Amino acid sequence: MTAPTTVTTADRPLGLLRAHGAPSARVRIVAWVLLLVLGSLAVVTVVTWQLLIRATDARMDTALRTEIEEFTALTASGRSPADGAPFASVDQVLRTAITYNLARPNEKFLGYLDGVFRYQSRQQSPVLLAGDPGFARLAGSVPAPVEARYESAAGEVRYIAVPVTLAGDPARGVIVVAYFADQERSAADDAALLMVAAGAVTAVLAAVAAWLVAGRILRPVRDVADTARAITETDLSARIHAGADTRDELGALVRAVNAMLDRVEDGARAQRRFVDDAGHELRTPITIVRGHLEVVDVDDPADVRAAVTLVDDELERMNRIVSDLLVLAKAEQPEFVHPAPTDVPALLEETLRKASGLADRQWALVGAGEPLVADLDAQRVTQALLVLADNAAHHTVPGDRIVLGAAADTSTVRLRVADTGTGVAPADRERIFARFARGSGSARRSEGAGLGLAIAGAIAGAHGGHVEVSDGVGTGLPGQSGPGATFTLVLPLRADHEVP
Template sequence: MRPRSVRARTTLAATSVVALALLAAGAVVVLSLWTNLRGQADDDAERTARTVAARLAAGTPYGRLDLDDDVPVVVEAANGAVVAKNEELTYVTSKFGDPAEADDLDAGETGDVTHSSGSATLDGDTGDYRFASLTVATPAEGLLTVRAGAPLATEQSAVRTALTVLLIVLPLLLGLVAGVTWLVTRRALRPVEGIRRELAAITASQNLSRRVPEPDAWDEVGRLARTTNETLAALEASVDRQRRFVADASHELRSPIASLRTQLEVAAAHPELLDLDGAVEDTVRLQHLAADLLLLARLDAGETPQRTPVDLGALAREGAQGREKVRVDTAPGVEVTGSRGQLARVLANLLDNAARHTRTTIEVTVRRDGDDAVLTVADDGPGVPDADRERIFERFVRLDDARSRDDGGAGLGLAIARDIAVRHGGTLGVLEGSVFELRLPVRG
């Protein structure tokens, strides 16, 4: 069963990696040790074989060889018959390799050495040996083959000791690695658990003003905590904005609905007192407000605007038609990409705002500034105070609280205009006085 805890999975993964690394390293160490010790045994067997061969090459008869009883030594004639061996040697078994070609050896010369593994019984004790075989040309007996062995007991003992140490040390090291990884992972994940508990508490309480604890370290966990708090702050602001929007929308809708209901109730009781024009105005105002609220809802939902070419100069000229006090100055060929209807709504809202404040003239200009298309709407009214240049783009904000709702609208026009500009990758702001500037990326 796969561990469900990140801490357990991390510990298991780290322990597994270390176990594989230690097993591989142990195998390499044991193999290297065995290879080196076997090479040493080959050298010892070769030295013994060459010593005996040197005596035979010097003319010592094989019957008078003084052979060391500590290692097995066998001398064979050309026909394979054993002509000399240790007195204590009773049994030899080995897959001896064929001796090197020695037909062209002169008297006193020896051939190349070959090595093989086998066992031998010396003085009643049987053990494993490495054998070295070589051919020597003797003056009297002709070609003789000398086979000498070197014991592998020391090598085997060393390898067994190494394996025993590995079998003891490996579990201890793995236990140490697992314990250290478990503790380190717990310490590393403690802030994550704190973040999780706080998020669970925030979810349960629905209190978005709370924040998760931020560790002092600037590591991944610290960045996660800071990003989480930034997300919570953005979510809190969004929820607060949504609540204010709903409250303001309810407030704005209440007035025309109440007025319309009053007129209808009066008309029902006294038809001669029906103010038909007032009822139509309230209905139109209610319709416009509902349309604005619907557009804001679509913008808040992240609706992507259309990607069609729009000639900003032609759009400005069309928007100014039928309006008084508006002068248009446009540069040719200033095109942007977006929704023509939404961009026309931006221009209409800016012109409506300017018309409520201008004294004599509204000037609309369209030009290109580098990679930006710039549309400005300026009026000669009193201007926007510096402190309110950002506030006027908030929803349901009217700087002149004494101004009637019929004249000032619901305070949504500039908010809608900025939202549309942002959705098109542009900006909308107040430069100075009553100059509103819309910047959009030039098409292409």
């Protein structure tokens, strides 16, 4: 009989679903917490937004009345503030009142004479109310002060219209103070959107906290379940120890599990055969592709051999990428890279041949003519260089130059990818290597998730090196997008290889 295996909670995660497909208790706890948090945030956001809207409306109404009071005070004396002479006409009153009052953002002053538009403030507005006949009919010839609203092409307009008369002038004027309400409320809308974003972050944090707390609460049950699963997979002859007190719920669970183990022992061998077959089938697709490529028969054998070699190499590299995705977070482990003596100029030439298909750019190779051997993982370094080349392609346009090169000293080899693209701001040169980070000044966006530079940094770190960012090779010539950027893989040369 195999010795029993002790399993802790960390050995196996608690599943999201129970055996019969229903959500686990941990998931239900998180779901209820999220429901309460999201409901509360929704109520707070809506109430806050409504309060901000009401405050904005009240502020607009107060401002409208204040402006009318200022117009009245300006014209109450009957004399022009410019020269102190009496007003000669209603037209002069309108012109003076609008000229001597400065409109706020989203506010508009208009003057009408006998129902026809005459003057307006210089403040830009979303729509031209002066040319709106519907608004002119409502506000341009009112016989008494009117405070109302109007639906314009830019949304709601709140306005006050006040008639203006002058002794000795039969003309009738109207001064209108209007606010574009929807535009004035945009600050409240922005605040609501900010609250929604903050609420989303809060909900995520609450879900994480609930997940952790629920895990601690359910840990005893999880320990029993994990132990039962481990015994099922490693030693079906062993049983779970019930402990001194077997009268509680956990004791009943242990007895039920031990009885279950008696029934499932006979099916263990079939299960293992199934796992072996599944592993074999997962490898079959790649094996089939290689088998077909190896028997390709076309007119040019040399091209066939080159194509087969290239595709086979890429398939192997993709297979390793898929296999290593689970350990990218542990890139410092030795198995992440497999260094071997590598011909650096040949590696760069092969990388350039692959990278030149990424985009229509002026690809070039410099500084790689002299022999240079370094202890590198060729496939991983190729992957990192292609990531940097793809990044350069996404930040350049046709006509820009992308250069691959190499240099070495007594201890390091420097593999660089330089371009004449838009470049990287100095403030971004450390941040862009974080996962999901992008340059703040980049106008172009790649189709990736923002992990490319993080992967390149992980590959360099696994070799004991790092990635440096500096200015590119842009010189300001026509056809170049900017100064560009240079990404350099700085890798140890290894003690057993000297620079030729």
